[in-house]
Amino acid sequence: MLQIINMYVNGRREELAVDIRESLLETLREKLNLTSVKKGCGVGECGACTVLVDGVAVDACLYLTMWADGKHILTTEGLKTPTGELNPIQQAFVDEAAVQCGFCTPGLIMTAVELMGKGRRYTREELRKEIAGHLCRCTGYENILNALEKVLGYPKEKEG
Amino acid sequence: MESVGKSMKRVDARGKVTGEARYANDLKPKNCLTAKVVHATIANGRVLSIDTSEAEKVPGVVKIVTCFDVPDIEFPTAGHPWSVEPAHQDIADRKLLNERVRLYGDDIAAIVGTDNVACERAERLLKISYEEYDPIVTVDQALAPGATPLHPNLRKDNVLLHTSFRSGELTYEEAKEKAAEEYGADQLLEHSAVYQTARIAHCHIESATSWAYVDTNGKVTVTSSTQIPHIMRRVISQALGWPVGKIRVIKPYIGGGFGNKQDVLYEPLNAFLTIACGGRPVELEISREECMASTRTRHAVRGEVKALFTRDGKLLARTMDEYSNGGAYASHGHAITASIATIFKDLYHDEYGCRSDATTVYTSSATAGAMRAYGVPQAVFIADCLADDICQAGGFDPLKFRMDNCVGAGFSASNGITYYSYSMKECMRRGAEAIGWEEKRKAYAGQTGSVRHGVGMSIFMYKVGVHPISLETSSARMILNQDGSMQVELSATEIGQGADTVFTQMASEITGITPDRVYIISTQDTDLAPFDTGAYASRQTFVTGKAVKKCGIEFRKKILDYASYMLDRPAEELMIWQNQICEKLPEDESAKIDPAAAWADFPDVDFKPFELKDLPNGEDSILRDTGNIEGKPGKVLLDMKDLAQTAFYSLSRSEHITAEVTSHCKENSFASGCSFVDLTVDMPLGKVKINRIINVHDSGRLINPQLAQAQVHGGMAMGIGYALSEELLYDAKGRPLNDNLLDFKIPTSMDIPDLETIFLELDDPMGPFGNKALGEPPVISVAPAIRNAILNATGVAMNELPMTPQRLVEAFREKGLI
Numbered sequence: 015m016l017q018i019i020n021m022y023v024n025g026r027r028e029e030l031a032v033d034i035r036e037s038l039l040e041t042l043r044e045k046l047n048l049t050s051v052k053k054g055c056g057v058g059e060c061g062a063c064t065v066l067v068d069g070v071a072v073d074a075c076l077y078l079t080m081w082a083d084g085k086h087i088l089t090t091e092g093l094k095t096p097t098g099e100l101n102p103i104q105q106a107f108v109d110e111a112a113v114q115c116g117f118c119t120p121g122l123i124m125t126a127v128e129l130m131g132k133g134r135r136y137t138r139e140e141l142r143k144e145i146a147g148h149l150c151r152c153t154g155y156e157n158i159l160n161a162l163e164k165v166l167g168y169p170k171e172k173e174g
Numbered sequence: 175m176e177s178v179g180k181s182m183k184r185v186d187a188r189g190k191v192t193g194e195a196r197y198a199n200d201l202k203p204k205n206c207l208t209a210k211v212v213h214a215t216i217a218n219g220r221v222l223s224i225d226t227s228e229a230e231k232v233p234g235v236v237k238i239v240t241c242f243d244v245p246d247i248e249f250p251t252a253g254h255p256w257s258v259e260p261a262h263q264d265i266a267d268r269k270l271l272n273e274r275v276r277l278y279g280d281d282i283a284a285i286v287g288t289d290n291v292a293c294e295r296a297e298r299l300l301k302i303s304y305e306e307y308d309p310i311v312t313v314d315q316a317l318a319p320g321a322t323p324l325h326p327n328l329r330k331d332n333v334l335l336h337t338s339f340r341s342g343e344l345t346y347e348e349a350k351e352k353a354a355e356e357y358g359a360d361q362l363l364e365h366s367a368v369y370q371t372a373r374i375a376h377c378h379i380e381s382a383t384s385w386a387y388v389d390t391n392g393k394v395t396v397t398s399s400t401q402i403p404h405i406m407r408r409v410i411s412q413a414l415g416w417p418v419g420k421i422r423v424i425k426p427y428i429g430g431g432f433g434n435k436q437d438v439l440y441e442p443l444n445a446f447l448t449i450a451c452g453g454r455p456v457e458l459e460i461s462r463e464e465c466m467a468s469t470r471t472r473h474a475v476r477g478e479v480k481a482l483f484t485r486d487g488k489l490l491a492r493t494m495d496e497y498s499n500g501g502a503y504a505s506h507g508h509a510i511t512a513s514i515a516t517i518f519k520d521l522y523h524d525e526y527g528c529r530s531d532a533t534t535v536y537t538s539s540a541t542a543g544a545m546r547a548y549g550v551p552q553a554v555f556i557a558d559c560l561a562d563d564i565c566q567a568g569g570f571d572p573l574k575f576r577m578d579n580c581v582g583a584g585f586s587a588s589n590g591i592t593y594y595s596y597s598m599k600e601c602m603r604r605g606a607e608a609i610g611w612e613e614k615r616k617a618y619a620g621q622t623g624s625v626r627h628g629v630g631m632s633i634f635m636y637k638v639g640v641h642p643i644s645l646e647t648s649s650a651r652m653i654l655n656q657d658g659s660m661q662v663e664l665s666a667t668e669i670g671q672g673a674d675t676v677f678t679q680m681a682s683e684i685t686g687i688t689p690d691r692v693y694i695i696s697t698q699d700t701d702l703a704p705f706d707t708g709a710y711a712s713r714q715t716f717v718t719g720k721a722v723k724k725c726g727i728e729f730r731k732k733i734l735d736y737a738s739y740m741l742d743r744p745a746e747e748l749m750i751w752q753n754q755i756c757e758k759l760p761e762d763e764s765a766k767i768d769p770a771a772a773w774a775d776f777p778d779v780d781f782k783p784f785e786l787k788d789l790p791n792g793e794d795s796i797l798r799d800t801g802n803i804e805g806k807p808g809k810v811l812l813d814m815k816d817l818a819q820t821a822f823y824s825l826s827r828s829e830h831i832t833a834e835v836t837s838h839c840k841e842n843s844f845a846s847g848c849s850f851v852d853l854t855v856d857m858p859l860g861k862v863k864i865n866r867i868i869n870v871h872d873s874g875r876l877i878n879p880q881l882a883q884a885q886v887h888g889g890m891a892m893g894i895g896y897a898l899s900e901e902l903l904y905d906a907k908g909r910p911l912n913d914n915l916l917d918f919k920i921p922t923s924m925d926i927p928d929l930e931t932i933f934l935e936l937d938d939p940m941g942p943f944g945n946k947a948l949g950e951p952p953v954i955s956v957a958p959a960i961r962n963a964i965l966n967a968t969g970v971a972m973n974e975l976p977m978t979p980q981r982l983v984e985a986f987r988e989k990g991l992i
Binding site (some may be wrong): 047049053054055057089093094098111114117119123141143148157158 | 181183184187188189190191192193194195196197262315376430462472672827881884885887888890891915916920921922923924926928
C-alpha cells in the first residue's frame with residue numbers, strides 16, 4: 015500500500031508515494047538515486063547505510079521511510095558545499111588515506127558528521143567506541159581513526 | 175623519481191568520500207527486474223522435482239527457471255588464466271543450477287520478478303522434492319569408506335587431488351638414521367603435532383552483485399562487482415556456450431573482493447536470466463547470508479606434522495600431511511592446497527629435506543576458493559606454530575631459531591621463482607628491535623598469576639604473481655589528448671588497494687606528463703579495455719606495472735618523434751619534463767643512482783642484488799629504464815599542449831599519438847617479512863589484549879608509501895580476526911550456523927589496536943620500479959605471531975584457529991592454569 019510522505023532530504027523537500035514496508039535505504043537509493051547510501055547487509059550489522067535523521071545517525075536499512083515523515087535526512091551527497099568544497103571530515107579521509115574500497119566510507123563519514131554536530135572533542139579510545147557499529151574490511155580502522163582524530167580529536171601538542 | 179615513491183593522494187578518494195563513485199548496483203537502470211536464487215535445504219542429494227505452478231501465479235513474477243531448464247554444460251569458475259593444455263585447465267564441475275545437490279544452499283532454481291517481495295513469495299510456493307543422502311561436511315566424513323562421491327563423473331571418491339612435494343633425497347626415517355650417525359642419537363629431538371585452521375568468509379562490505387541485459391547488438395552485457403572482468407567474460411561464455419565476442423563484462427568500482435571476487439560467482443546465471451527474460455535488465459544481488467555461505471571461503475586445513483632437529487637448534491627434517499576442506503565445488507581446485515604444501519616446505523631450510531603431501535577434499539559444505547594470500551596464511555600458521563613448538567621443546571629462542579633455519583638469501587624454488595632481492599633476516603632484526611624482543615623475552619620468563627604477558631613472532635615469504643604455474647600477461651594502452659594530457663587504459667582492476675593511483679604514478683614517471691594530467695580509466699569494459707587477467711596474486715604493480723612501463727616508453731618515444739619533427743632536432747636530444755619538451759642534457763654523474771649505493775643503507779643485508787641478466791624480447795631494457803632520470807632537463811622548447819594540438823590537427827602530418835603493448839612476465843621474485851606481537855592474556859576470561867603489533871615488510875621499492883602502509887593495516891586487522899574470532903560454523907546436517915556479520919566475528923574498531931608498520935625498501939631487479947608483492951602478504955604472519963605470543967605468555971600451545979575465549983579457557987583449564 016502506498017502512502018504520501020513529506021521529508022527534507024539534503025535540504026530539499028521531497029513528496030513521495032512510498033510502500034509502507036519500504037526502508038529508508040530503499041527509498042533513498044531507488045526513488046531518489048542517492049547511491050552513497052550503501053547496502054552491506056540490510057539488517058543493521060555493518061553500518062554502511064548510515065544517514066542522519068534530524069541529526070542522529072541511523073542505519074537506513076532498519077528505518078522505515080514512513081517514520082521519516084516531516085523529518086530532515088542528510089546523506090553524504092548533502093555534505094559538499096554548493097561550490098564543491100569538501101566537508102572537513104571528507105578532506106581528512108582523503109588526506110589520511112582512510113579510504114580504500116570506499117564502500118563503508120559514506121556511512122562512516124555520516125557518523126563523523128553526527129559527532130561534529132555535538133560540538134565536543136573525543137579521545138582516540140572514545141572514537142573507537144563511536145565507530146564500532148561500522149564494519150570495514152580494508153583499513154584496519156587505523157587511518158579512519160587518524161582522519162577522525164584530525165577533525166574531532168584534542169589538538170595534538172606540538173613536538174619539541 | 176618524480177612520481178613513483180611519493181605518497182600521492184588516491185585518484186579515487188574524492189569520488190569515494192563524496193559518495194559519487196558508482197558501484198555495480200548504483201548503475202542499474204530504473205526498470206531493472208530482480209532475481210532471487212533458490213537454495214537447496216539439504217546438504218547432499220538430488221532434486222527430484224520442482225513444481226512451479228503456484229509460484230508462477232504470484233503477481234510480479236516474470237520467470238522461474240529450475241535446475242531442469244539450464245544448459246547441460248559444466249563450467250569452471252576459478253579466476254585463473256585459461257590454460258590451452260587440457261590437463262591444466264580448471265575443473266568444470268558445476269552447472270548454472272544444479273540438480274545434484276552438493277551442499278546445503280546449493281543453487282537449484284532462480285526466480286525473476288518485478289521486485290524482491292514477489293520473488294520471495296513465489297519461492298515459498300515452490301514444491302521441491304529431494305532424494306537425500308548423508309551429509310559429508312567434514313574432511314574425515316568425506317574420506318570415510320563408503321562416503322558418497324560428490325562428483326562421481328570426475329572422481330571416484332571425494333579426493334579432488336593429492337600431490338607430494340619434497341626437498342632433499344632422504345625420507346624422514348632415512349634422515350633420522352643419517353642424523354643419528356652424524357650427530358649422535360642423543361643429540362636429536364623430535365616434535366609432532368596436528369594444527370587446524372578455520373574456514374572463514376571474506377566479508378567484503380559490498381556483497382556479490384551484478385546486473386545484466388542483452389544489448390541492441392545482441393551482446394549479453396553484465397555489470398559486475400569483480401576483480402577479473404576478462405576472465406569473467408570467458409567463463410560466462412563457457413557457461414552459456416556462447417562465443418566470447420557475444421559477452422561483455424563491465425567492472426565499475428567494487429566494495430572489496432579479497433579473492434572471493436577472483437571467482438566467477440553468480441554472473442553466468444545472471445546472464446542466463448536476462449536471456450530467459452528476452453534481454454530485459456535483471457539484477458542479481460545476493461544477501462549477506464548467501465554471500466557468506468554460497469560464494470567462496472578460505473580453506474580450513476589440517477596439518478599433521480613431524481620435525482627432527484638437534485639439541486642446539488638445527489632443523490634437520492620435517493614432514494607434513496595436509497588435508498584441505500575444498501567444499502562442494504572445485505573453484506581453484508588443488509592450487510591453494512598445493513601452495514600451502516610448497517610454502518610450508520620452502521619457508522625453512524631442512525638439512526636433510528622436507529616432504530609435504532597435500533590433499534584437497536570435496537565435502538558437502540561451502541566451496542573454498544581464493545582468499546588473500548592464497549593458502550600461505552595456512553602454510554605459515556602450520557610452519558610457524560611448529561617452529562615455536564620446536565623452540566619450546568628444545569629450549570631455543572624463536573628469533574635465533576628462525577635466523578638459523580629460515581629460507582636463505584638467493585633461494586630459488588624448484589619452479590624457478592627466486593629471491594632476487596632478499597632481506598628476511600634484516601626484517602626480523604628490525605622487528606625484534608622495534609618490539610624489544612630480548613628484553614621482553616627475559617621480562618616475561620617465569621610468570622605466575624592469572625594475567626600474563628607474552629611476545630611472539632612469525633615470518634613469511636610470498637611469491638609475486640603466478641608465473642610459472644600460470645600465464646602472466648598484461649597489456650596497457652595510452653592515448654594523448656588535445657591538451658597534452660593522457661588516458662591510461664588497463665584491465666588490471668582497482669579493488670580498493672590503490673591500483674589506479676599507483677598506475678597513474680608509474681605512467682607519469684615514464685612519460686614526464688604530470689599525474690594531474692594522467693587520466694586512468696577506472697572502469698573496465700571488456701569491449702574496450704586491453705587484456706589483463708585482473709587483481710589477484712599481488713601481481714598488478716609487478717606484472718601490470720611492467721606493461722605500464724613498457725607502454726610508457728613507447729608512448730614517450732612517439733611523442734618525442736613528433737617533437738623531433740616539429741622542432742627539427744633529433745629525438746635523442748629531447749626529453750619530456752613536467753609537460754614540456756625540453757633539451758636533454760647529460761645527467762650529472764653525481765646524480766646517477768648507483769644500485770650498490772642504495773644497498774649501503776642495509777649493511778646487515780645478507781645478500782647483494784643480482785646482476786640483471788639478459789631477458790628475452792628486450793625485457794631487461796624495460797626493467798632498466800628509469801624514465802626521465804636518464805637525463806637532465808635543459809631549455810624548454812615546446813609545451814605538450816602545443817605538440818598535441820599540432821599532432822591532432824596538422825594539415826601536413828596529423829597523427830593520433832597512442833601506444834598499446836602486451837607485456838609477458840617470465841621472472842618473479844619473493845616478498846618477505848614478519849610480524850611481532852606483544853600481548854596480555856587474562857586466563858580466567860580467555861581474553862587476549864594485543865598491546866603492540868608490528869608488521870615488517872620487504873616488498874621492494876614502494877610506489878606509494880602512504881597507500882602501502884594502509885594496505886598493511888588492513889591485512890593486519892584481517893590477520894587478527896583470523897587469529898582470534900573468525901570461523902564459519904556448520905551443524906551436522908551441513909547447515910551454516912553463523913552466516914551473518916553479527917555471529918561471524920570480523921574485527922570492529924574496538925578489537926584492533928594501533929597498527930605499526932616497518933618497510934625495507936630494497937630494489938628488486940625484476941620489479942618494474944624495484945617493487946614486489948604487497949597486497950596480500952600483510953595478513954600472513956599475524957595469526958601465528960599471536961599464537962606464539964600466547965604460547966610465550968602461558969606455555970599453552972593453541973593448535974587450532976581461531977583462538978576464541980572458549981577455546982582458550984578450555985585449554986588453560988586442561989593445563990591446570992585456572
